[in-house]
Structures are given as C-alpha cells and as structure tokens.
Amino acid sequence: MNIVVCMKSVPSSETKVKINSDGVTIEQTDVVFEINPYDEYAIEEAIRAKEAHGGKVTILTLGAATATQNIRKALAMGADEALHLICENAELADSSTIAELLYSAIKEIEFDVIFCGKKAIDCDNHQLPNRLAQLLDIPAVTAISNLELTTESGSAKRNIEGGTELITVNLPALFSAEKGLNEPRYASLPGIMAAKKKPLEERQVSMSNEKLTILSLELPPPKPKGRIVGEGPEAAGELVRILREEAKVI
Amino acid sequence: MAQGVLIFAEQREGVLKPSSLEAATLGRELKKEIGGELSVAIIGANSSSLSSEFKQYGVDKVYLADSEELNQYDGERYTALLAEAVSKAQPSVLIIVASAMGKDIAPRAASSLGAGLATDCTGVKVIDGKIIITRPVYAGKALIKLRIDSELQILSIRPNVFPKKAEGDTDPEVIELQIGEKKNPVSEVQHVKSERPELTEASIIVSGGRGMGGPENFHLTEELADVLGAAVGASRAVVDAGWRPHTEQVGQTGKTVSPNLYIACGISGAIQHLAGMSSSKVIVAINKDADAPIFKVATYGIVGDLFEVVPKMIKEIKALNS
Known part of the structure; x- marks a missing residue:
C-alpha cells in the first residue's frame, strides 16, 4: 500500500503572534515551527497502515526551507521518503493554489491512500483535503476519528454535531485526520538515526494567490479590562446577578 | 454576469440547522448592496417543507432536492446538487455555515466551481461591490482581512456570530434540482444522545x-x-x-x-x-x-x-x- 501524507510546518500552538510591519505576515523570529498537530495523526495513521499492509509512506510538504527539520521528524517516526516543495510565505496562502501545487506533485506518485490533517492550525482554512481530492477525482472523508482500512477500501468515522457518520469508500481515497484518531508515536533513537539517510527530494516552486487577496493581518482588538467580582463562594451570588442583570447573558 | 446571493441551507433529518437563518439574514443584507436575487439551496430527504422557514428572510427562489435517497449527507452528491443550484442561480456570493457539514461541502463546492473560498468568516462587508471578509487565523490570535477574486465568491460563516433577523414575508418560487447517482454511501449515522447543545453552536x-x-x-x-x-x-x-x-x-x-x-x-x-x-x-x-x-x-x-x-x-x- 502506497501512502502519501501531506504535512505542514506551523508555528507551535504556544506561539504569541506578532505582525510584521508589512501588515500581512507574522514575525518569525523566536517562533518554533512544529508539525501541524493534525498532520501528526495523519503520519501516525499512515505508518500504521504501512505496518498492517506493507508498502511505503511518502511525506509531501509545501513550505519554507526551514520545514526540513520537521520532515526529518516525520521520517524518524517511520515514513520512508519525502518530497519538499520549497516555497516561502505559503502559510496563509490560498488553499486553491496550494492544492494545485500538491496535485501536480502527487499525480506523479503512485498512491492508494492520502492522509492529511483536517486543517492547519495557522491558516485554519479547512480546505486543502477536499480540494486535493477533487483535483485527483478520488473520494475524501474529512475530520475522521476512526479508520478501518483494507487493501480495497476504508471505513471512516467522522464526528458531526450530536453524533458520528460512518462512511465507506473504495481506494484510492483521501482521509483527513481529527484529534482522537490515534496517539502519535515518538521517534525512536534508531528512527532518528535512520531518518538522516532517508531520501528527501527538494523542489523549488513558486505560487501566486489566484483567488484570494490578503488585504491585512491584525491583532484582535484588546479586551476591555475585566473585573474581579470577589473572592470565594461569597462572590457567586453577585456574579450570577451581574450575568443576569448587567451582562444579560443568562 | 453573476449576481445575487445563494445560501446553502443545512438540514439533517428534515430539521433545519438554525445557523442557516443566520446565513440567510447575512444574505439578505448583502443582496441589498450587491443586487440580484436571494436564493436558497435545500438538499435532503423530507426537506421541501423547510422552504417555509425562509419566508421571513427575503428569499426570492428556492432550489430544492428532496428525495429519500438524500437522507444522509453525502459530500459528493450534495456538492453536485449545490453546484447545479449555483449554475442555475448564477450568484456572485454563496454562503455556507461552517459546521461539520459546511466545512466538508464548502471546499468541495469551491473546487468543483473553480471559486475562491474564505472559511469560518466572522465579519463581512461590501466595498465597491466586492465582499471584504474578516476571519480569524492562528485560532483567533490574529484576524485576516481578504478579498475573493473569483467571479463566484464563497464564504462559510462561523455559527453564532452573525445575528438572525426575521423581516417581511415572501413566497419564494421553488425550482427542483436533478438528483444524480450515489457513489460513496454513508452507511450509517450514529447519534450520540445528548441533552446538551453542541459546543460550536451553544450560546x-x-x-x-x-x-x-x-x-x-x-x-x-x-x-x-x-x-x-x-x-x-x-x-x-x-x-x-x-x-x-x-x-x-x-x-x-x-x-x-x-x-x-x-x-x-x-x-x-x-x-x-x-x-x-x-x-x-x-x-x-x-x-x-x-x-x-x-x-x-x-x-x-x-x-x-x-x-x-x-x-x-x-x-x-x-x-x-x-
């Protein structure tokens, strides 16, 4: 079973965002880039599928040159090889452009399954998996929390409001991962050593935002200073009164 | 020339998602500024009665696909029907609610219609006939403002952000959509019994x-x-x-x-x-x-x-x- 995992390097969720003077990008000094958390579930699921069915796992990343270290982490977890489409300032780029670039690369690769994270935690676009599947003309099940995979098909569960959907699709297919799909493994020391020798191909790509234009990036307006209603349970009555009479939210 | 606004009305089991009326209210506001008609695409089993829920939202037309075969959400089929509604209505704006279903159908529709999509929007303005969108990025640590440059502008809106407001009374014309073949069946929908509201929809x-x-x-x-x-x-x-x-x-x-x-x-x-x-x-x-x-x-x-x-x-x- 040949598996491709789309992986993005993103500012860690602990990052305090500062806007650059250009007004459309964030400051990257002191920002730690990590594997997009949802992509970690995708990588883990891919490695498990390979362990069950054989084959290989290819990591596909589009992003800055600095993403290399996270690609090596994915290889250390157990992926076999990687293709890095190098492109600066792609973080908040239009998903349609990114989908096109990934599509051009993937159609050259033999695959049975594609795994993605359900979204990247920087742009929060939630678009790429479905756009990519549409371009490849394969079925997609997004934001899955469980997957039963055979060499022929995949049955995936996705959470919906107040329930779950169980969807079965024939391979080749794309699945995007929700938290809870699995518990990603840590790379072992031999894994880290082996990762250094695994094939990593780099290609320069260029992109333009074809369908969206970013006008500005701003910090949210500061919160007005809050008010400490009191200390201990004695304050509970006053808080409830405020919520009902002043804030009118209960 | 694309004109007007189309709303994707989300329903499950014949029950309209309340946020769809938030989308309709926003659509009515946008229509005032960009002109054209306000229409709604209603897709699902036993969904024809839902058009009456839009009476007080200034809706001119309803594009309807009501069939027992559509009793479960099926991304490919629903997208094909929504795309058909778009090709009939020729709107310049399509609004979808950023729910579990909306997050799935919006990028499918955007891709198949060759359109730009802004997801999970929390602010929408019209400047010179073009929609200007505000949406959170980095989970809300920053806000991005953007413009969609394709002729069809698709946006998904965050539930519970845009107020809904009933106003007036219209009797929309109903147009039936052609239902295509089933490819990847949803074999089962399991409902988790919960007395509590869903996190993303709760007030x-x-x-x-x-x-x-x-x-x-x-x-x-x-x-x-x-x-x-x-x-x-x-x-x-x-x-x-x-x-x-x-x-x-x-x-x-x-x-x-x-x-x-x-x-x-x-x-x-x-x-x-x-x-x-x-x-x-x-x-x-x-x-x-x-x-x-x-x-x-x-x-x-x-x-x-x-x-x-x-x-x-x-x-x-x-x-x-x-």
Missing part, C-alpha cells in the same frame, strides 16, 4: 481545566451547564490526560468557539486555549490563582476554590430559575 459554554482535580469532579461543570442550558467544554490538558473526550476540547488544537457566555472553571489560560475562546462575548473565570492568565481575558472573575464557588453558583441560578 453558553461551561469549561473545566486541570483545576477540576480529576475526571470524577466534572459533574460540577456538567451540573452548572445543565442549569444554564449550556454545552460542556474542556482544556487540552484534561483531554490529553484522558479526563474528558477530545470532542469537548476548546482551543487552537480543538474547537474555536464564540458563545455569548464562556465560564472557565479551573482553567489557567494557556495561550492555545485563550486563542480558541477569547472571542466569546462574556468570559467568566473561576480560579484559585489570582495571577492565572485566564483573568487577563475574563470579563468577570472570581478568585477562589471552584469546589466552593461552582456549587454556590448552581444554587443561585436554580433559585433564579424557580
């Missing part, structure tokens, strides 16, 4: 963090939620510890929420949690540590032991309700 959320001490104490946040008719949330720390299911997680790696009232019990306020909830309209923090970062975003705070404060709040609210 009140009660969340618990590590300060709850252990999974056995969450009956407190549940009780407080129940007297308020609220949803229950959790911080990443308690989800990762296995105290609560991941579906309850609020934050950058969980759900981003904007309720009217967010009550944080024993949550210190890690930056990734704050990102997911700081757009809530009113925030209440209950925490022992007066220096906890959660108090920086809180509208109202109580410094104290939640095991004393929360039961007292439950009692006070019960007294008010009775």
Whole structure:
C-alpha cells in the first residue's frame, strides 16, 4: 500500500503572534515551527497502515526551507521518503493554489491512500483535503476519528454535531485526520538515526494567490479590562446577578 | 454576469440547522448592496417543507432536492446538487455555515466551481461591490482581512456570530434540482444522545481545566451547564490526560468557539486555549490563582476554590430559575 501524507510546518500552538510591519505576515523570529498537530495523526495513521499492509509512506510538504527539520521528524517516526516543495510565505496562502501545487506533485506518485490533517492550525482554512481530492477525482472523508482500512477500501468515522457518520469508500481515497484518531508515536533513537539517510527530494516552486487577496493581518482588538467580582463562594451570588442583570447573558 | 446571493441551507433529518437563518439574514443584507436575487439551496430527504422557514428572510427562489435517497449527507452528491443550484442561480456570493457539514461541502463546492473560498468568516462587508471578509487565523490570535477574486465568491460563516433577523414575508418560487447517482454511501449515522447543545453552536459554554482535580469532579461543570442550558467544554490538558473526550476540547488544537457566555472553571489560560475562546462575548473565570492568565481575558472573575464557588453558583441560578 502506497501512502502519501501531506504535512505542514506551523508555528507551535504556544506561539504569541506578532505582525510584521508589512501588515500581512507574522514575525518569525523566536517562533518554533512544529508539525501541524493534525498532520501528526495523519503520519501516525499512515505508518500504521504501512505496518498492517506493507508498502511505503511518502511525506509531501509545501513550505519554507526551514520545514526540513520537521520532515526529518516525520521520517524518524517511520515514513520512508519525502518530497519538499520549497516555497516561502505559503502559510496563509490560498488553499486553491496550494492544492494545485500538491496535485501536480502527487499525480506523479503512485498512491492508494492520502492522509492529511483536517486543517492547519495557522491558516485554519479547512480546505486543502477536499480540494486535493477533487483535483485527483478520488473520494475524501474529512475530520475522521476512526479508520478501518483494507487493501480495497476504508471505513471512516467522522464526528458531526450530536453524533458520528460512518462512511465507506473504495481506494484510492483521501482521509483527513481529527484529534482522537490515534496517539502519535515518538521517534525512536534508531528512527532518528535512520531518518538522516532517508531520501528527501527538494523542489523549488513558486505560487501566486489566484483567488484570494490578503488585504491585512491584525491583532484582535484588546479586551476591555475585566473585573474581579470577589473572592470565594461569597462572590457567586453577585456574579450570577451581574450575568443576569448587567451582562444579560443568562 | 453573476449576481445575487445563494445560501446553502443545512438540514439533517428534515430539521433545519438554525445557523442557516443566520446565513440567510447575512444574505439578505448583502443582496441589498450587491443586487440580484436571494436564493436558497435545500438538499435532503423530507426537506421541501423547510422552504417555509425562509419566508421571513427575503428569499426570492428556492432550489430544492428532496428525495429519500438524500437522507444522509453525502459530500459528493450534495456538492453536485449545490453546484447545479449555483449554475442555475448564477450568484456572485454563496454562503455556507461552517459546521461539520459546511466545512466538508464548502471546499468541495469551491473546487468543483473553480471559486475562491474564505472559511469560518466572522465579519463581512461590501466595498465597491466586492465582499471584504474578516476571519480569524492562528485560532483567533490574529484576524485576516481578504478579498475573493473569483467571479463566484464563497464564504462559510462561523455559527453564532452573525445575528438572525426575521423581516417581511415572501413566497419564494421553488425550482427542483436533478438528483444524480450515489457513489460513496454513508452507511450509517450514529447519534450520540445528548441533552446538551453542541459546543460550536451553544450560546453558553461551561469549561473545566486541570483545576477540576480529576475526571470524577466534572459533574460540577456538567451540573452548572445543565442549569444554564449550556454545552460542556474542556482544556487540552484534561483531554490529553484522558479526563474528558477530545470532542469537548476548546482551543487552537480543538474547537474555536464564540458563545455569548464562556465560564472557565479551573482553567489557567494557556495561550492555545485563550486563542480558541477569547472571542466569546462574556468570559467568566473561576480560579484559585489570582495571577492565572485566564483573568487577563475574563470579563468577570472570581478568585477562589471552584469546589466552593461552582456549587454556590448552581444554587443561585436554580433559585433564579424557580
């Protein structure tokens, strides 16, 4: 079973965002880039599928040159090889452009399954998996929390409001991962050593935002200073009164 | 020339998702500025009666696909029907609610229609006939403003942000859509029985963090939620510890929420949690540590032991309700 995992390097969720003077990008000094958390579930699921069915796992990343270290982490977890489409300032780029670039690369690769994270935690676009599947003309099940995979098909569960959907699709297919799909493994020391020798191909790509234009990036307006209603349970009555009479939210 | 606004009306089992009326209200406002018609695409089994729910939202046309075969959401089929509605209505704007279904269908539709899509929008303005969108990025740590340059502009809106407002009375013309073949069946939909509202749709959320001490104490946040008719949330720390299911997680790696009232019990306020909830309209923090970062975003705070404060709040609210 040949598996491709789309992986993005993103500012860690602990990052305090500062806007650059250009007004459309964030400051990257002191920002730690990590594997997009949802992509970690995708990588883990891919490695498990390979362990069950054989084959290989290819990591596909589009992003800055600095993403290399996270690609090596994915290889250390157990992926076999990687293709890095190098492109600066792609973080908040239009998903349609990114989908096109990934599509051009993937159609050259033999695959049975594609795994993605359900979204990247920087742009929060939630678009790429479905756009990519549409371009490849394969079925997609997004934001899955469980997957039963055979060499022929995949049955995936996705959470919906107040329930779950169980969807079965024939391979080749794309699945995007929700938290809870699995518990990603840590790379072992031999894994880290082996990762250094695994094939990593780099290609320069260029992109333009074809369908969206970013006008500005701003910090949210500061919160007005809050008010400490009191200390201990004695304050509970006053808080409830405020919520009902002043804030009118209960 | 594309003109007007089309709304994707989300329904499950013949019940309209209330946020669809938020989308319709926004659509009616946009139509005033960009002209054209306001239409609604209704897709699903037993869905024809839903068109009457849009009577007071200025809807001119309803594009309807009502068939037993559409009883479960099927991304490919629903997208094909929505695309057909777009080709008939030729709107310049398509609005979808950013729910589980909306997050799935919006990029499918955008891709198949060759359109730009802005997801999870929290602000929409019209400047020179073009839609200008505000949406949170980095889970709300920053806001991005953008313009969609394709002829069809697709946006998905965050539930509970745009107000809905009934106004006037129209009798929309109903146009039937052609239903295509089924490819990848949804074999089963399992419903989790819950008396509580869904996290992303709730107007009140009660969340618990590590300060709850252990999974056995969450009956407190549940009780407080129940007297308020609220949803229950959790911080990443308690989800990762296995105290609560991941579906309850609020934050950058969980759900981003904007309720009217967010009550944080024993949550210190890690930056990734704050990102997911700081757009809530009113925030209440209950925490022992007066220096906890959660108090920086809180509208109202109580410094104290939640095991004393929360039961007292439950009692006070019960007294008010009775």
